[in-house]
Amino acid sequence: MTSTPTTQAVPVPAPHSSGCPFGPPPAYTDAAARGRIVRADLPGGELCWLATGYAEVRTVLSDHRFSADVRHPSFPLLAPGRREMLAANPSFLRLDDPEHARLRRMVTGDFLVKRVEALRPGIQQIVDETLDAMTEGRTEADLVTEFALPVPSLVICLLLGVPYDDRDHFQGLSRTLLNNTSSLEQLTAAQAEILDYLRGLAARKRERPEDDILSRLAARDDLTVDAVASTGSLLLVAGHETTANMISLSTALLLERPEQIARLADPAALPGAVEELLRLLTIVHTGLPRVALEDVELGGETIRAGEGVIAMLSTANRDDAMFGGAEQRATDELDLDRDARRHMAFGFGVHQCLGQPLARAELQIALAALFRRLPGLRLAVEPSERKFRTESFIYGMRSLPVAW
Ligand code: HEM
Structure with missing residues (x-):
């Protein structure tokens, strides 16, 4: 096998830089400068591959010779010692077709663009009321x-039929599950608790169904109670943490680039501006894990059957050839006029984000309303005091004190 020497293996997850807080860890961008497929080092000491180039990431995510099944004995884990726990009751995020497709189909209809378009007035109302509460007096x-976390939490609670009053509980559990420094005990307990919580909720919905996703899943006789809970947990966790971090990071970044904020006020420019924020911030900083089921030639290397690959979305989304445009504009800079539509912040292939129409609607409505209502929005602390969520599989912010 051709491989780069172990000494050059990139650690995944890698530490973030103390410099620019909006970019991926420098180890990944350095790796991308070295090659489109390089060796990587997982926390358990196992070696795997890192796909850094746009075309290579696309192949890893769309070629059926790469599996997303976490039960595969050499599936690459971004935190050690968790194989048994993760493999116990995987959601469809970590299963392959046909099982993945069977489960995903059960909720596809709820997140179609047409369905989400109809939700826009409701999302706008949630955004307006959240801003009223945040700014009153x-x-x-x-x-x-007070804004970034409540908005997507309220929306996903409404869709799923999860009581928003339980937010402290499920938001805390989600943070533990997404934290790559959680101990195995903390993780196992958080996973058991969130699944128990959803099993209980699903049982109540079976008795007294309402017009929500959990009620519909709970009523199906082709789904086990465990599958209802794992699908519910995936939707609940993915449905609020991701968008919340995009809202807070986008706001923090825009406060550093105030000359670009006006683009959000132009309804014709708003969707493109949000795509550029998604591209540049690519909050799944740790990349997407897959395992090769057969030998695959990729980027001049041979990935052997059973070897892990991490598809690094953040470097793919900074690929100069894809996003630099004719003028070769810097791809590590925010440029709200850039055509960023082909970014992979939502992944690619069969596992491409199910909630992307919803995330887009939430981001467009939340960011436009925030800067329209609070034109004097500014940081209330020194930039060095902003708290980033560097320990999470999904990059984001712990707090963002602002004033207006
Ligand atoms: C800005 C916000 C979001 C980002 C950046 C994001 C990103 C991603 C990415 C990269 C994947 C692919 C994972 C993989 O291939 O291994 C994914 C999958 C998924 N996302 Fe999102 N997501 C966001 C918002 C949401 C929302 C609001 C929901 C709502 C429920 C959601 C639900 C899902 C689900 C269910 C999957 C699994 C799809 C599958 O395996 O078929 N996401 N997301």
Whole structure:
């Protein structure tokens, strides 16, 4: 096998830089400068591959010779010692077709573009009311806890039929599950708790169904109670943490680039501006894990059957050839006029984000309303005091004190 010497293997997850807080860890961008497929080092000490180039990432995510099944004995784990726990009751995110497709189909209809378009007035109302509550009689707030987290949490609770009053509980569990420094005990307990919580909720919905996703899943006789809980947990966790971090990171970044904020006020430019924020921030900083089922030639290397590959979305989304345009504009800079539509912040292939129409609607509505309502929005602390979520599989912010 051709491989780069172990000494050059990139650690995944790699530490973030103390410099620019909006980019991926420098180890990944350095790796991308060295090659489109390089060796990587997992926390358990296992070696795997890192796909850094746009075309290579696309292949890893769309070629059926790469599996997303976490039960595969050499599936690459971004935190050690978790194989048994993760393989116990995987959601469809970590299963292959046909099982993945069977389960995903059960909820596809709820996230179609047409369905989400109809939700826009409701999302707008949630955004407006959240801003009313945040600003009433005040001139300062923590944007994370008072806006970025409540908006997508309220929306996904409504869709799933999860009581918003339980938010402290499920938001805390989600953070533990997404934290790559959680101990195995903490993780196992958080996973058991969130699945128990959803099993209980599903049992109540079976008795008294309402017009929500959990009620519909709970009523099916082709789904086990465990499958209802794992699908519910995937939707609940993915449905709020991701968008919340995109809202807070986008706001923090735009406050550093105030000359670009006006683009959000132009309804024709808003969707493109959000795509550029998604591209540049690519919050799944740790990349997407897959395992090769057969030998595959990729980027001049041979990936052997059974070897793991991490598809690094953040470097693929900074590929100069794809996103630099004719003028070769810097791809590590925010440029809200860039055509960023082919970014892979939502992944690619059969596992491409199910919730992307919803995330797009939430981001467009939330960011436009925030800057329209608070034109004087500014940081309320020194930039060095902003708290980033560097320990999470999904990059984001712990707090963002702002004033207006
Ligand atoms: C800005 C916000 C979001 C980002 C950046 C994001 C990103 C991603 C990515 C990269 C994947 C692919 C994972 C893989 O291939 O291994 C994914 C899958 C998924 N996302 Fe999102 N997501 C976001 C919002 C949401 C929302 C709001 C929901 C709503 C429920 C959601 C639900 C899902 C689900 C269910 C999957 C699994 C799809 C499958 O395996 O078929 N996501 N997301």
